[in-house]
Amino acid sequence: MARISREILEKIEKEDIKPIGRWSFVLRNYILWTLFVLNILFGSIGFALTIFLFDSSDAFELILSVNDLFEVLILAIPMVWVVLTILFVVIAYLNFRYTDKGYKLSFVKLVITNTLMIMVLGYGIYSMGLPRYINGILAERIPEYARIVDPRYRVWDRPEQGYLAGEIVSLKESLEGEYIMIIDLNGEQWSVNITDAQIRRAVSLRKGEKIKAYGNMFEDNTFKASDVLPWEGRGRRMQEIYH
Amino acid sequence: MNKKEIDKLSDSEIVELTIYERDNYKYIIDRYEKKLFRYIRRILYVNKEDAEDILQDVFIKAYRNIKSYKNKYKFSSWIYRIAHNEAVSFLRKQNTDITEIKDNEIFDRIPSKNNIEDDFLRNLKGSEVRDLLAKLDRKYREALVLRYFEEMEYNEISDTLCIPGGTVASLISRGKKKFKILIEKYGKNI
Numbered sequence: 001m002a003r004i005s006r007e008i009l010e011k012i013e014k015e016d017i018k019p020i021g022r023w024s025f026v027l028r029n030y031i032l033w034t035l036f037v038l039n040i041l042f043g044s045i046g047f048a049l050t051i052f053l054f055d056s057s058d059a060f061e062l063i064l065s066v067n068d069l070f071e072v073l074i075l076a077i078p079m080v081w082v083v084l085t086i087l088f089v090v091i092a093y094l095n096f097r098y099t100d101k102g103y104k105l106s107f108v109k110l111v112i113t114n115t116l117m118i119m120v121l122g123y124g125i126y127s128m129g130l131p132r133y134i135n136g137i138l139a140e141r142i143p144e145y146a147r148i149v150d151p152r153y154r155v156w157d158r159p160e161q162g163y164l165a166g167e168i169v170s171l172k173e174s175l176e177g178e179y180i181m182i183i184d185l186n187g188e189q190w191s192v193n194i195t196d197a198q199i200r201r202a203v204s205l206r207k208g209e210k211i212k213a214y215g216n217m218f219e220d221n222t223f224k225a226s227d228v229l230p231w232e233g234r235g236r237r238m239q240e241i242y243h
Numbered sequence: 244m245n246k247k248e249i250d251k252l253s254d255s256e257i258v259e260l261t262i263y264e265r266d267n268y269k270y271i272i273d274r275y276e277k278k279l280f281r282y283i284r285r286i287l288y289v290n291k292e293d294a295e296d297i298l299q300d301v302f303i304k305a306y307r308n309i310k311s312y313k314n315k316y317k318f319s320s321w322i323y324r325i326a327h328n329e330a331v332s333f334l335r336k337q338n339t340d341i342t343e344i345k346d347n348e349i350f351d352r353i354p355s356k357n358n359i360e361d362d363f364l365r366n367l368k369g370s371e372v373r374d375l376l377a378k379l380d381r382k383y384r385e386a387l388v389l390r391y392f393e394e395m396e397y398n399e400i401s402d403t404l405c406i407p408g409g410t411v412a413s414l415i416s417r418g419k420k421k422f423k424i425l426i427e428k429y430g431k432n433i
Contacts, residue, residue, distance in 0.1 A: 021310065103407065104408070106410065
């Protein structure tokens with residue numbers, strides 16, 4: 001054994017092996033903690049956007065009025081943000097796992113802790129109204145973001161099932177009733193009868209406004225609405241019959 | 244410094260001395276070479292030459308990373324962790340695990356005992372037990388070796404293997420059960 005000891009010391013001397021500086025270990029740990037915090041933050045934003053987008057799809061609003069609730073719920077889940085949030089949870093786990101004492105917590109405990117942190121922080125961010133702002137910026141800057149990520153484009157782009165959304169291009173009132181002309185999410189024009197519809201207070205029915213309508217589709221791109229909701233938000237506690 | 248003075252120093256103190264003067268590293272090597280050599284042989288089931296090569300890599304790596312050691316933790320756990328990592332790396336390079344070793348007549352020589360716990364503890368240092376341990380999965384083998392051969396506490400094993408304390412307890416418990424099954428399978432006299 002004395003031989004091994006001598007060989008090791010000779011090798012260290014001959015190859016001029018030097019200890020790695022303490023700063024590099026401190027830096028490594030610092031980087032891991034920073035990445036952990038950033039991933040928790042990104043995960044929280046992801047979770048906040050998930051709640052915001054799910055909420056804005058009106059899946060729960062329609063709970064009493066639709067027969068295809070399960071399908072609506074599935075369509076309303078913003079999968080891109082759900083996947084990204086899970087990814088941030090996993091990366092945060094890996095970051096924490098490789099910190100100094102990261103191995104002390106079991107995988108399950110660590111994932112539950114990270115998930116809870118992201119949920120609490122995410123709900124806080126959602127309550128502050130930040131997701132609307134972030135989502136707006138992303139939709140503006142990333143082509144096709146809204147169509148791919150925003151569940152409203154899936155839930156409210158099914159006129160055959162009674163879900164229609166679009167931008168009001170004109171309003172018409174005649175003896176037969178009241179109509180709005182809209183350009184839907186695919187660029188098609190529709191005549192929507194709103195005579196007997198419940199119009200949410202947040203809807204102002206003006207040209208250029210984006211709305212969602214629930215009702216029945218008829219031939220020749222005509223639609224009879226039973227409920228007209230704002231594109232953004234649901235107008236809860238503010239609803240009233242238009243007439 | 245004479246041997247008596249060195250013996251009085253803690254591992255952490257020798258680490259500090261090593262950082263200021265490279266030659267002091269020999270005191271660390273003197274303290275740990277035999278223990279680590281045995282540990283490597285027990286968990287890897289390699290020949291003497293391979294064990295010595297691995298041991299050399301362990302001490303070189305430990306020297307390079309000596310400034311990452313924090314004296315609030317036990318030095319033994321720190322250096323055993325490096326040995327564990329080198330052992331895993333050795334197995335990876337060999338692309339094998341020692342449980343692939345074929346059955347051996349040695350298992351016929353395992354002594355008969357009624358109480359498996361006593362059997363395990365009493366014969367812990369016998370070469371038959373070492374051969375038998377080689378049949379266990381590495382995760383169980385390492386936990387048992389650290390607990391019963393190196394006589395480490397659960398928290399030290401946790402620090403060495405970088406796993407939670409609960410997992411250590413579970414590995415040791417399951418490892419003992421599997422060890423019992425192995426004795427029943429290979430010990431003709433039982």
